[in-house]
Amino acid sequence: MHDVVIIGAGFSGLEAARRLAPDHDVVVMEARERAGGRVLTHTFANGDETDLGGQWAGPGQDRLYGLIAEMGFITYPLWDEGDHLVRAGRLKRYRGTIPSLSIPVLLDLNRALSRFEAMARQLDPAEPWTHPQAQMWDRITVADFLKRHTFTKRAREMFTIGIGAVFCAEPHELSLLHALFYARSGRSLDALLSVSGGAQQDRVHGGMGGLATAVAASLGDVVRYGEAVQAIGWGKDGVTITTSRQSWRARRVILALPPSQALGIRFDPALPPNRDALWRRMPAGACIKCVAQYARPFWRESGLSGQAVGGDLAVRVTFDNTEQGRSAGLLLGFIEGEEARRWSQVSAETRRDAVLDAFAGFFGDEARSPIDYADKDWTSDAWTRGCYASILGPGVWTTLGQNMRDPIGPIHVAGTETAVQGFGYIEGALEAGARAADEVRAALG
Numbered sequence: 001m002h003d004v005v006i007i008g009a010g011f012s013g014l015e016a017a018r019r020l021a022p023d024h025d026v027v028v029m030e031a032r033e034r035a036g037g038r039v040l041t042h043t044f045a046n047g048d049e050t051d052l053g054g055q056w057a058g059p060g061q062d063r064l065y066g067l068i069a070e071m072g073f074i075t076y077p078l079w080d081e082g083d084h085l086v087r088a089g090r091l092k093r094y095r096g097t098i099p100s101l102s103i104p105v106l107l108d109l110n111r112a113l114s115r116f117e118a119m120a121r122q123l124d125p126a127e128p129w130t131h132p133q134a135q136m137w138d139r140i141t142v143a144d145f146l147k148r149h150t151f152t153k154r155a156r157e158m159f160t161i162g163i164g165a166v167f168c169a170e171p172h173e174l175s176l177l178h179a180l181f182y183a184r185s186g187r188s189l190d191a192l193l194s195v196s197g198g199a200q201q202d203r204v205h206g207g208m209g210g211l212a213t214a215v216a217a218s219l220g221d222v223v224r225y226g227e228a229v230q231a232i233g234w235g236k237d238g239v240t241i242t243t244s245r246q247s248w249r250a251r252r253v254i255l256a257l258p259p260s261q262a263l264g265i266r267f268d269p270a271l272p273p274n275r276d277a278l279w280r281r282m283p284a285g286a287c288i289k290c291v292a293q294y295a296r297p298f299w300r301e302s303g304l305s306g307q308a309v310g311g312d313l314a315v316r317v318t319f320d321n322t323e324q325g326r327s328a329g330l331l332l333g334f335i336e337g338e339e340a341r342r343w344s345q346v347s348a349e350t351r352r353d354a355v356l357d358a359f360a361g362f363f364g365d366e367a368r369s370p371i372d373y374a375d376k377d378w379t380s381d382a383w384t385r386g387c388y389a390s391i392l393g394p395g396v397w398t399t400l401g402q403n404m405r406d407p408i409g410p411i412h413v414a415g416t417e418t419a420v421q422g423f424g425y426i427e428g429a430l431e432a433g434a435r436a437a438d439e440v441r442a443a444l445g
């Protein structure tokens with residue numbers, strides 16, 4: 001009988017294992033043949049690497065920076081020099097976070113953003129349902145907020161692209177309370193959208209996937225790969241965990257999975273009805289992350305940063321993802337929300353052409369001729385089924401969200417979707433893993 005079985009070797013499960021392994025008998029069950037879950041480092045044909053999952057760290061993510069340093073990894077800033085591009089009708093250059101738009105649109109956008117931020121600041125991210133307006137904000141969507149607080153179509157479009165970039169979802173899918181909570185949990189919407197000073201500030205040499213692999217390796221044979229958990233049964237004498245290969249016994253279990261994956265496990269006794277209902281109402285957003293590799297970062301020669309936003313093609317947000325110290329240039333684009341669901345259904349070649357069309361629309365015809373290309377459709381990944389994280393629609397937080405972190409008998413719940421700070425981010429995964437480890441330590445005495 002093990003002290004604890006942890007399910008999932010993403011950053012959350014790995015963090016729980018790191019904290020418990022020194023003085024407990026711990027095993028981590030991972031369905032895949034690799035660690036990292038929603039982080040994944042890809043190697044191009046020429047040996048250069050790029051992250052096709054989570055990749056950035058930014059101010060306020062102290063747990064993540066601590067882990068990076070502890071594992072001997074080094075960060076470097078994302079390229080953030082030169083002019084950014086916005087396509088709102090015509091293609092225009094701008095600097096800073098807010099695109100160059102007409103004065104009425106800018107005023108409109110700024111007013112809506114300030115109002116959103118002011119509302120988010122009022123929330124306690126540990127208990128967003130306790131705010132006096134929580135019920136009201138949870139009954140409406142971000143689309144309702146935009147209808148009420150923006151007057152121009154362009155401002156609404158720009159806000160919608162920002163929401164897509166942060167949530168991989170459309171404004172009408174998101175409870176306003178959830179969007180406010182998410183912004184508060186990640187410091188602010190501005191921080192979540194920003195490069196320097198924000199959530200897109202820093203990359204990691206060796207990739208975020210490389211960091212997860214190193215953390216897993218540091219745990220030795222604690223992590224067991226290819227063990228997809230199918231059933232969990234529990235009673236007075238402990239927990240039985242049945243995987244695709246065998247059965248395991250433990251005194252405690254930590255579920256370090258997105259809710260959509262936890263629902264794939266058969267529980268005996270059955271899940272409490274409210275937990276089952278909550279997890280069924282926590283689907284993930286949709287995102288395809290696309291990276292084209294060029295002989296050099298040619299856009300820099302025209303004074304461009306590689307950051308572009310807007311348009312009506314598949315990719316509406318781009319970054320210069322060039323690895324520091326490498327000569328090849330990398331353009332990164334996201335396909336998000338409804339577009340991701342649409343482009344998930346076409347062939348790899350058709351999608352690649354659509355992505356390169358969008359890159360060419362921003363950076364010119366040279367963008368049509370990369371030396372290599374890679375993308376990752378997270379909606380069709382069987383062990384993730386969407387990203388970056390769960391999204392909550394209207395009514396979920398205030399009716400079912402309040403017991404999100406409560407253990408179910410001997411089963412403790414981690415994963416970024418249970419975080420107070422950094423919900424949806426690696427920072428949140430680490431916080432949740434540490435919290436679940438503390439719960440288990442207290443329970444085992």
Ligand SMILES: Cc1cc2nc3c(=O)[nH]c(=O)nc-3n(C[C@H](O)[C@H](O)[C@H](O)COP(=O)(O)OP(=O)(O)OC[C@H]3O[C@@H](n4cnc5c(N)ncnc54)[C@H](O)[C@@H]3O)c2cc1C
Pocket residue numbers: 007008009010011012013029030031032035036037038039052053054055056057227228229230256257258261262264265287289378383384386387388389414415416417424425426427429
């Ligand atoms: C494209 C993309 C971009 C992102 N960008 C960023 C970013 O720049 N910065 C940032 O901080 N965050 C980013 N994120 C989010 C971040 O990657 C996640 O929040 C974080 O990695 C979640 O960690 P986790 O451990 O909670 O869950 P996961 O990483 O999902 O780990 C869960 C693990 O459980 C395993 N599993 C699932 N079902 C079973 C089962 N039945 N049995 C056993 N194992 C199972 C999975 O294989 C997986 O390894 C991004 C995510 C994506 C996909």
